[in-house]
Amino acid sequence: MLDFEFFNPTRLIFGKSKHKEIGSLVKPYAKKILLHYGSGSIKRTGVYDDVVASLKENEVEFVELGGVVPNPRLSLVYEGIELCRKENIGFILAVGGGSVIDSAKAIAMGVPFDGDVWDLYVTRKEVEKVLPVATILTIPAAGSESSNSSVITNEETQLKLGYGSDKIRPAFSIINPELFVTLPEEQLAYGVCDMMSHIMERYFTNTLHTDLIDGLCESTLKTIMKNALLLKENYNNYDAWAEVSLAGNIAHNGLLGVGREGDWASHAMEHELSAIYDVPHGAGLAVVTPAWMKYVYKTNVPMFAQFAVNVMGVEGSLREPEDLALEGIKRLEEFFVKMGLPIRMPELGIDETNLELMAEMATGGNRGKESTIGKLKKLDKDDVLAIYKLAF
Amino acid sequence: MLDFEFFNPTRLIFGKSKHKEIGSLVKPYAKKILLHYGSGSIKRTGVYDDVVASLKENEVEFVELGGVVPNPRLSLVYEGIELCRKENIGFILAVGGGSVIDSAKAIAMGVPFDGDVWDLYVTRKEVEKVLPVATILTIPAAGSESSNSSVITNEETQLKLGYGSDKIRPAFSIINPELFVTLPEEQLAYGVCDMMSHIMERYFTNTLHTDLIDGLCESTLKTIMKNALLLKENYNNYDAWAEVSLAGNIAHNGLLGVGREGDWASHAMEHELSAIYDVPHGAGLAVVTPAWMKYVYKTNVPMFAQFAVNVMGVEGSLREPEDLALEGIKRLEEFFVKMGLPIRMPELGIDETNLELMAEMATGGNRGKESTIGKLKKLDKDDVLAIYKLAF
Numbered sequence: 001m002l003d004f005e006f007f008n009p010t011r012l013i014f015g016k017s018k019h020k021e022i023g024s025l026v027k028p029y030a031k032k033i034l035l036h037y038g039s040g041s042i043k044r045t046g047v048y049d050d051v052v053a054s055l056k057e058n059e060v061e062f063v064e065l066g067g068v069v070p071n072p073r074l075s076l077v078y079e080g081i082e083l084c085r086k087e088n089i090g091f092i093l094a095v096g097g098g099s100v101i102d103s104a105k106a107i108a109m110g111v112p113f114d115g116d117v118w119d120l121y122v123t124r125k126e127v128e129k130v131l132p133v134a135t136i137l138t139i140p141a142a143g144s145e146s147s148n149s150s151v152i153t154n155e156e157t158q159l160k161l162g163y164g165s166d167k168i169r170p171a172f173s174i175i176n177p178e179l180f181v182t183l184p185e186e187q188l189a190y191g192v193c194d195m196m197s198h199i200m201e202r203y204f205t206n207t208l209h210t211d212l213i214d215g216l217c218e219s220t221l222k223t224i225m226k227n228a229l230l231l232k233e234n235y236n237n238y239d240a241w242a243e244v245s246l247a248g249n250i251a252h253n254g255l256l257g258v259g260r261e262g263d264w265a266s267h268a269m270e271h272e273l274s275a276i277y278d279v280p281h282g283a284g285l286a287v288v289t290p291a292w293m294k295y296v297y298k299t300n301v302p303m304f305a306q307f308a309v310n311v312m313g314v315e316g317s318l319r320e321p322e323d324l325a326l327e328g329i330k331r332l333e334e335f336f337v338k339m340g341l342p343i344r345m346p347e348l349g350i351d352e353t354n355l356e357l358m359a360e361m362a363t364g365g366n367r368g369k370e371s372t373i374g375k376l377k378k379l380d381k382d383d384v385l386a387i388y389k390l391a392f
Numbered sequence: 393m394l395d396f397e398f399f400n401p402t403r404l405i406f407g408k409s410k411h412k413e414i415g416s417l418v419k420p421y422a423k424k425i426l427l428h429y430g431s432g433s434i435k436r437t438g439v440y441d442d443v444v445a446s447l448k449e450n451e452v453e454f455v456e457l458g459g460v461v462p463n464p465r466l467s468l469v470y471e472g473i474e475l476c477r478k479e480n481i482g483f484i485l486a487v488g489g490g491s492v493i494d495s496a497k498a499i500a501m502g503v504p505f506d507g508d509v510w511d512l513y514v515t516r517k518e519v520e521k522v523l524p525v526a527t528i529l530t531i532p533a534a535g536s537e538s539s540n541s542s543v544i545t546n547e548e549t550q551l552k553l554g555y556g557s558d559k560i561r562p563a564f565s566i567i568n569p570e571l572f573v574t575l576p577e578e579q580l581a582y583g584v585c586d587m588m589s590h591i592m593e594r595y596f597t598n599t600l601h602t603d604l605i606d607g608l609c610e611s612t613l614k615t616i617m618k619n620a621l622l623l624k625e626n627y628n629n630y631d632a633w634a635e636v637s638l639a640g641n642i643a644h645n646g647l648l649g650v651g652r653e654g655d656w657a658s659h660a661m662e663h664e665l666s667a668i669y670d671v672p673h674g675a676g677l678a679v680v681t682p683a684w685m686k687y688v689y690k691t692n693v694p695m696f697a698q699f700a701v702n703v704m705g706v707e708g709s710l711r712e713p714e715d716l717a718l719e720g721i722k723r724l725e726e727f728f729v730k731m732g733l734p735i736r737m738p739e740l741g742i743d744e745t746n747l748e749l750m751a752e753m754a755t756g757g758n759r760g761k762e763s764t765i766g767k768l769k770k771l772d773k774d775d776v777l778a779i780y781k782l783a784f
Binding site: 006009011012016018208215216222223239258 | 395398401405603642651
């Protein structure tokens with residue numbers, strides 16, 4: 001086990017109708033807030049009305065900024081920063097999924113920052129001061145409601161970059177599983193793939209002596225798969241949404257990565273897909289992750305055999321660990337297919353045109369200097385290109 | 393799954409030599425602190441010297457209060473409160489195990505409290521203000537380094553009472569597994585039993601649809617047992633200490649109890665054993681817990697069968713779940729015996745003299761009004777007496 005620090009001060013408020021308490025929860029923090037949301041689905045589902053009613057009841061003033069889209073845009077972040085400065089706002093409430101929350105975090109960093117907030121994403125310099133952010137989660141997927149990270153797309157340069165700091169963990173987050181039944185079914189699939197990826201990026205490691213976190217990762221992955229399939233049968237299953245959304249939270253709150261080296265190559269490779277083709281993050285991950293596995297598993301066959309046996313339920317001879325490993329990868333693909341996810345590039349509408357460019361961008365091109373990605377196996381541009389090609 | 397809130401803002405700093413960084417970690421909080429510890433083992437092991445050197449290097453003044461004993465005493469808490477007030481101290485560093493940390497938390501509540509701190513333990517009223525506490529853990533067991541609870545013994549009245557509030561979670565805690573190799577071997581056994589009990593008190597529940605937390609509990613229990621046995625073979629196994637101590641932290645930081653009703657009858661019954669006979673908490677739990685299981689398992693046979701199969705590795709017919717349940721309890725006892733723990737009252741030097749009194753105290757007598765304990769099966773005085781007798 002490696003040395004580590006873990007700090008997650010986000011208060012998690014979980015359960016039925018909890019979003020209706022938002023006004024009294026916000027009140028101790030601020031009298032006037034920015035209410036940040038997406039394309040307006042919260043208005044169709046009634047969540048917006050619930051939130052506004054609770055804010056008004058508690059005499060919390062708010063200024064609105066909607067319009068966040070998947071792969072949230074830097075231009076809207078700039079707009080939010082301007083708005084908060086003009087309106088003298090010191091608290092941001094994000095009502096939405098990971099995109100809305102990531103956008104809120106970017107605004108929260110940008111308002112007190114003396115400079116261009118995008119530079120933080122490029123340089124990864126530690127931010128000094130951040131406005132407090134709270135969230136009401138409407139899509140269980142990204143885990144941003146408790147995570148220390150934010151991913152923003154600069155639409156001018158087609159760059160999608162992540163930033164991480166414990167300072168941008170939300171002050172509190174509300175997860176009400178009742179809200180998820182109105183999601184389009186593909187959102188469940190994308191969300192499940194995203195949260196599974198957050199675990200697998202941490203799980204696949206060369207670090208030894210990681211019993212506890214291995215076990216926690218494995219049982220969280222199994223919970224997600226079991227309950228995702230239950231939701232395919234009955235989309236109104238509250239308890240299954242509760243399991244999936246709590247698992248999605250734990251998947252990315254940092255706990256499942258302590259004491260071990262994470263990989264994160266699949267996320268880096270996917271970011272280029274969604275930066276250039278604007279595909280849903282979860283869909284891109286379903287395509288890239290199995291290809292990554294096929295390319296790297298020989299680096300650490302026992303790790304992939306353990307995944308096959310302990311997560312995917314593969315039975316077989318431990319004397320043939322490579323067979324186990326390959327069967328595990330196959331089962332993961334089969335699960336993705338069951339969930340209705342794409343597992344090959346053409347299903348995303350991606351051809352070979354930009355593979356070279358994406359491979360270059362993924363391996364440091366997006367930050368202006370060549371580098372490798374991944375830790376289980378360090379991948380250079382040629383490796384990444386080979387993985388992209390394996391996904392056809 | 394039940395609705396819940398989870399808030400754990402304790403920063404966990406984990407790894408080799410980390411306790412030597414204490415001075416720079418404390419400095420942002422206070423210029424003068426109370427250094428609280430136990431019977432002096434930290435002086436023999438060199439931890440005290442490391443801490444003092446780091447505090448001095450960082451120009452942090454300190455006043456010392458040692459002498460905390462297992463089942464920490466109210467009288468020393470009073471002494472600590474007086475000392476902090478006299479010396480104008482606003483930050484407490486606990487260097488020790490759960491007893492020292494619980495004592496530090498009590499002092500931290502008492503200093504700003506206008507009244508007798510013991511009343512908080514009796515009435516369980518929410519505390520308003522608490523001094524910040526930090527810890528350097530020297531015994532992995534109680535989980536108090538991240539927990540929201542403190543248990544204090546009033547030696548005048550022989551009452552041992554617990555108090556819980558998120559406000560008493562430490563600001564930060566240092567776990568350096570290197571420190572544990574100097575512990576007497578029985579401390580490992582007691583600690584392992586205590587942390588397993590913290591999980592089992594939460595795990596055994598009538599709440600349904602608890603897949604995720606069930607799985608996390610089960611894999612944490614398995615990790616503890618596996619690595620505890622590794623330590624019996626080689627007491628210098630750093631990675632095994634790392635697994636055990638991280639598991640002990642997670643066992644009691646609250647995560648493994650979210651969304652479910654916990655039981656906590658075994659802890660309540662054990663508190664009377666250690667209040668009257670001053671037995672080590674972990675030893676008392678090893679005696680009480682299997683007896684509790686034998687008495688209550690029929691209330692929820694499937695839960696105990698799941699424990700048997702998923703935690704204790706019992707194989708057998710699911711059509712005979714009661715057989716599985718009983719075999720699981722037997723295996724738990726066998727594990728305790730392997731660890732050198734007592735599993736019957738006489739091994740603790742306890743005879744039948746005080747059973748009635750203890751049963752009465754456990755079921756509300758200690759707080760002056762009759763009540764039941766436990767949630768899986770509500771237990772009254774007669775039930776508790778029967779369980780104590782089953783432990784002979």
